[in-house]
Amino acid sequence: MTRKALILTAAAALLAGTVSAQQAIWGVQTIKSPEINSDKSVTFRFSAPEAKSVEVTGDMLPRDTVDTPYGKFPVDGKLALTKGDDGVWSATTSPLAPELYTYNFIVDGLRMPDPNNVFQQRDVISITNLLYIDGDPMIDTYGQHDVAHGTLRSAWYPSEKLGMNRRVTVYTPAGYEASGKNYPVLYLLHGMGGDETAWSELGRTAQIMDNLIAAGKAEPMIVVMPNGNSSQQAAPGFTSAGFVQPTTQLPNVPGDFELAFPDLVKWTDATFRTLPDKKHRAIAGLSMGGMHTYNISKEFPDLADYIGLFSAAIRIGTDNPCEQNTDEKLAALFAAKPALYWIAIGNEDFLLPQNKEYTAKLDAAGYPYEYVETEGGHIWRNWRHYLHDFSQRLFKQE
Amino acid sequence: MTRKALILTAAAALLAGTVSAQQAIWGVQTIKSPEINSDKSVTFRFSAPEAKSVEVTGDMLPRDTVDTPYGKFPVDGKLALTKGDDGVWSATTSPLAPELYTYNFIVDGLRMPDPNNVFQQRDVISITNLLYIDGDPMIDTYGQHDVAHGTLRSAWYPSEKLGMNRRVTVYTPAGYEASGKNYPVLYLLHGMGGDETAWSELGRTAQIMDNLIAAGKAEPMIVVMPNGNSSQQAAPGFTSAGFVQPTTQLPNVPGDFELAFPDLVKWTDATFRTLPDKKHRAIAGLSMGGMHTYNISKEFPDLADYIGLFSAAIRIGTDNPCEQNTDEKLAALFAAKPALYWIAIGNEDFLLPQNKEYTAKLDAAGYPYEYVETEGGHIWRNWRHYLHDFSQRLFKQE
Numbered sequence: 001m002t003r004k005a006l007i008l009t010a011a012a013a014l015l016a017g018t019v020s021a022q023q024a025i026w027g028v029q030t031i032k033s034p035e036i037n038s039d040k041s042v043t044f045r046f047s048a049p050e051a052k053s054v055e056v057t058g059d060m061l062p063r064d065t066v067d068t069p070y071g072k073f074p075v076d077g078k079l080a081l082t083k084g085d086d087g088v089w090s091a092t093t094s095p096l097a098p099e100l101y102t103y104n105f106i107v108d109g110l111r112m113p114d115p116n117n118v119f120q121q122r123d124v125i126s127i128t129n130l131l132y133i134d135g136d137p138m139i140d141t142y143g144q145h146d147v148a149h150g151t152l153r154s155a156w157y158p159s160e161k162l163g164m165n166r167r168v169t170v171y172t173p174a175g176y177e178a179s180g181k182n183y184p185v186l187y188l189l190h191g192m193g194g195d196e197t198a199w200s201e202l203g204r205t206a207q208i209m210d211n212l213i214a215a216g217k218a219e220p221m222i223v224v225m226p227n228g229n230s231s232q233q234a235a236p237g238f239t240s241a242g243f244v245q246p247t248t249q250l251p252n253v254p255g256d257f258e259l260a261f262p263d264l265v266k267w268t269d270a271t272f273r274t275l276p277d278k279k280h281r282a283i284a285g286l287s288m289g290g291m292h293t294y295n296i297s298k299e300f301p302d303l304a305d306y307i308g309l310f311s312a313a314i315r316i317g318t319d320n321p322c323e324q325n326t327d328e329k330l331a332a333l334f335a336a337k338p339a340l341y342w343i344a345i346g347n348e349d350f351l352l353p354q355n356k357e358y359t360a361k362l363d364a365a366g367y368p369y370e371y372v373e374t375e376g377g378h379i380w381r382n383w384r385h386y387l388h389d390f391s392q393r394l395f396k397q398e
Numbered sequence: 399m400t401r402k403a404l405i406l407t408a409a410a411a412l413l414a415g416t417v418s419a420q421q422a423i424w425g426v427q428t429i430k431s432p433e434i435n436s437d438k439s440v441t442f443r444f445s446a447p448e449a450k451s452v453e454v455t456g457d458m459l460p461r462d463t464v465d466t467p468y469g470k471f472p473v474d475g476k477l478a479l480t481k482g483d484d485g486v487w488s489a490t491t492s493p494l495a496p497e498l499y500t501y502n503f504i505v506d507g508l509r510m511p512d513p514n515n516v517f518q519q520r521d522v523i524s525i526t527n528l529l530y531i532d533g534d535p536m537i538d539t540y541g542q543h544d545v546a547h548g549t550l551r552s553a554w555y556p557s558e559k560l561g562m563n564r565r566v567t568v569y570t571p572a573g574y575e576a577s578g579k580n581y582p583v584l585y586l587l588h589g590m591g592g593d594e595t596a597w598s599e600l601g602r603t604a605q606i607m608d609n610l611i612a613a614g615k616a617e618p619m620i621v622v623m624p625n626g627n628s629s630q631q632a633a634p635g636f637t638s639a640g641f642v643q644p645t646t647q648l649p650n651v652p653g654d655f656e657l658a659f660p661d662l663v664k665w666t667d668a669t670f671r672t673l674p675d676k677k678h679r680a681i682a683g684l685s686m687g688g689m690h691t692y693n694i695s696k697e698f699p700d701l702a703d704y705i706g707l708f709s710a711a712i713r714i715g716t717d718n719p720c721e722q723n724t725d726e727k728l729a730a731l732f733a734a735k736p737a738l739y740w741i742a743i744g745n746e747d748f749l750l751p752q753n754k755e756y757t758a759k760l761d762a763a764g765y766p767y768e769y770v771e772t773e774g775g776h777i778w779r780n781w782r783h784y785l786h787d788f789s790q791r792l793f794k795q796e
Contacts, residue, residue: 050506050507051508108448108449110449110505110510112511112513113511113525115510115525117641118523118643119634119641122516127511127516130641131641132641143638144636144640145638146563148554148563149553149554149563151551151552151553153550153551154604155547155549155575156549156572165544165547167547174554177553177669178668178669236517237542238542239542242532242542243515243517243529243530245430245516246516271575271576
């Protein structure tokens with residue numbers, strides 16, 4: 001560097017944090033937050049000399065309940081930070097169980113991300129920081145490890161029925177490019193408020209599949225993660241509407257996504273080296289995507305041999321056109337003998353009664369399925385768990 | 399829904415914003431920020447009934463300067479918000495020129511993102527919100543439009559020389575999957591503190607290329623965006639080290655990235671349908687990536703016919719092994735007659751003196767190049783601009 005450049009660089013270093021007009025090449029982290037201690041307790045820190053209170057809230061803390069007109073409702077717990085002489089607030093949790101947690105700070109009543117932790121995720125309109133504690137075989141599959149990695153892409157497929165090009169996230173397993181082989185396909189659907197980025201970002205699909213495939217626990221497969229909002233081309237920010245804030249209030253027409261599903265399958269089979277038959281297709285989805293899976297599987301009984309309903313928002317008898325002649329459609333689906341019909345839900349999920357109602361209906365008809373009830377509510381923690389378990393069941397019959 | 403589920407959903411709606419243990423399906427935006435008004439002024443809003451001061455700061459505001467021991471230094475300007483009776487602070491800017499801006503709030507002295515704007519980007523350790531004002535032909539190419547879209551993927555390539563698998567972002571143009579054609583390749587390199595996500599996220603590469611290709615202004619091409627830190631496998635969070643906060647203090651060995659570059663080219667030509675010759679390759683980079691481009695092009699004079707130095711951190715005579723025999727290497731490069739040697743830099747960039755020194759050296763030797771000097775400093779705004787201009791110059795000779 002010339003002397004002048006060195007001086008300017010030094011000047012910039014003095015101003016780190018305020019010079020956002022310049023590329024942030026001079027930033028140095030001064031506060032470590034979160035810090036994972038050797039006993040797996042976690043220390044959170046926040047610099048706010050003028051603040052009156054700083055709390056951390058997240059799903060790594062014991063839950064609180066709040067009273068509502070409808071009874072008590074669980075919410076993330078809070079932990080108060082204590083102010084040090086240097087104006088840095090801190091607090092340390094109890095030792096934490098392995099999990100991928102999310103948290104925020106609350107500073108004088110205002111919720112905000114941890115400015116010392118760039119790892120964040122968006123869930124509809126919420127942005128929360130990530131905290132990953134490893135040390136459990138299932139949870140460890142959410143992490144990035146030194147195994148052969150697949151490729152994750154954002155592509156676009158044409159839907160003639162929906163009259164638009166639509167964004168889709170596709171995972172191809174390690175070795176796909178060079179192997180010349182054809183692969184089975186898992187279609188994986190998100191919930192209300194989500195989009196084609198939900199499973200790869202919040203669901204850690206690429207990490208989970210990389211790790212399970214490398215360990216020989218899951219078959220190498222393609223995973224196709226479309227946008228399940230029939231009125232939407234793509235995630236917020238990826239349409240010509242520009243940077244429009246996300247909302248759950250979308251003008252989706254019931255049944256449109258499900259009935260247009262063959263357009264996606266057609267594109268997938270034309271674009272990737274797939275095994276294009278029922279025996280080598282799976283479909284699963286969470287919440288609204290569970291409803292989509294429920295509908296798509298009975299609309300198209302010869303589509304997929306593996307069907308997964310994760311905390312599914314099954315609504316029997318609605319005005320969704322897929323709910324016309326439900327009994328006949330279910331009969332046709334089960335007559336086609338799917339290899340696996342897998343239903344999973346948390347024991348605190350608000351959709352538990354609907355799922356109980358549905359399994360009772362399946363029982364009454366004598367249709368075979370597997371039912372898994374886990375701890376917890378309507379949360380991503382469960383959906384990663386279900387992907388981990390369900391994906392290992394796929395494509396193992398020959 | 400059953401009655402019970404409806405009641406629980408209603409209860410959840412009441413608690414929107416606090417129920418992060420549940421999927422955020424009930425969130426409804428109540429405050430609009432930023433709001434782009436019809437005259438292209440922008441209103442920022444922030445709810446903070448207890449706060450004493452709220453300011454917005456960003457590159458859409460007239461710049462301030464701060465005094466340092468080394469002289470005055472430009473920083474983003476600030477605009478004070480005014481508190482309304484409802485505890486919502488607001489302020490409106492002057493009409494803004496088209497640009498992709500970044501901003502933050504400062505609340506009682508604490509810098510924080512806009513909680514009502516989920517569109518953010520990370521630049522090393524800074525997270526800032528995005529604000530996009532359209533209406534200019536160049537700036538409009540940064541936006542997502544209803545044109546044919548390419549595919550953007552995160553893949554991994556093996557570098558024998560660096561002894562690791564490394565993450566790389568690759569754009570393939572619309573039609574790549576079905577055309578059966580072979581394409582030219584642009585290698586696009588990031589700066590210090592960046593990684594393989596920098597050009598696609600901060601640089602808007604997919605949008606710029608989609609729009610220019612659709613308009614017939616750029617040739618359909620593959621764009622390969624590797625991680626330029628030779629000591630790093632991947633962006634923070636995408637290595638087995640876990641969620642380690644980003645830093646610019648990496649143990650990169652000078653010359654390692656440049657000398658290992660053929661590993662990337664080999665993988666690219668083996669994995670994609672490329673036109674694997676000098677005439678159909680370009681390489682460009684910003685800041686540190688400009689230095690990489692400067693070095694790689696003179697180490698491998700037969701690699702690429704198009705060479706772009708964007709705000710390049712050219713350091714003649716350092717201990718980088720690529721700087722051994724620089725004059726001989728430059729002579730060999732220009733003897734191979736590159737189709738374009740393009741140098742661009744801002745008139746306030748701290749690297750301007752080094753670039754002037756380098757162009758003087760090229761002038762003295764009589765080597766042909768193009769030089770473009772734009773407004774502004776060492777900023778992404780310029781690098782998007784340079785990609786927009788440079789990419790339209792590529793692969794047009796036959």
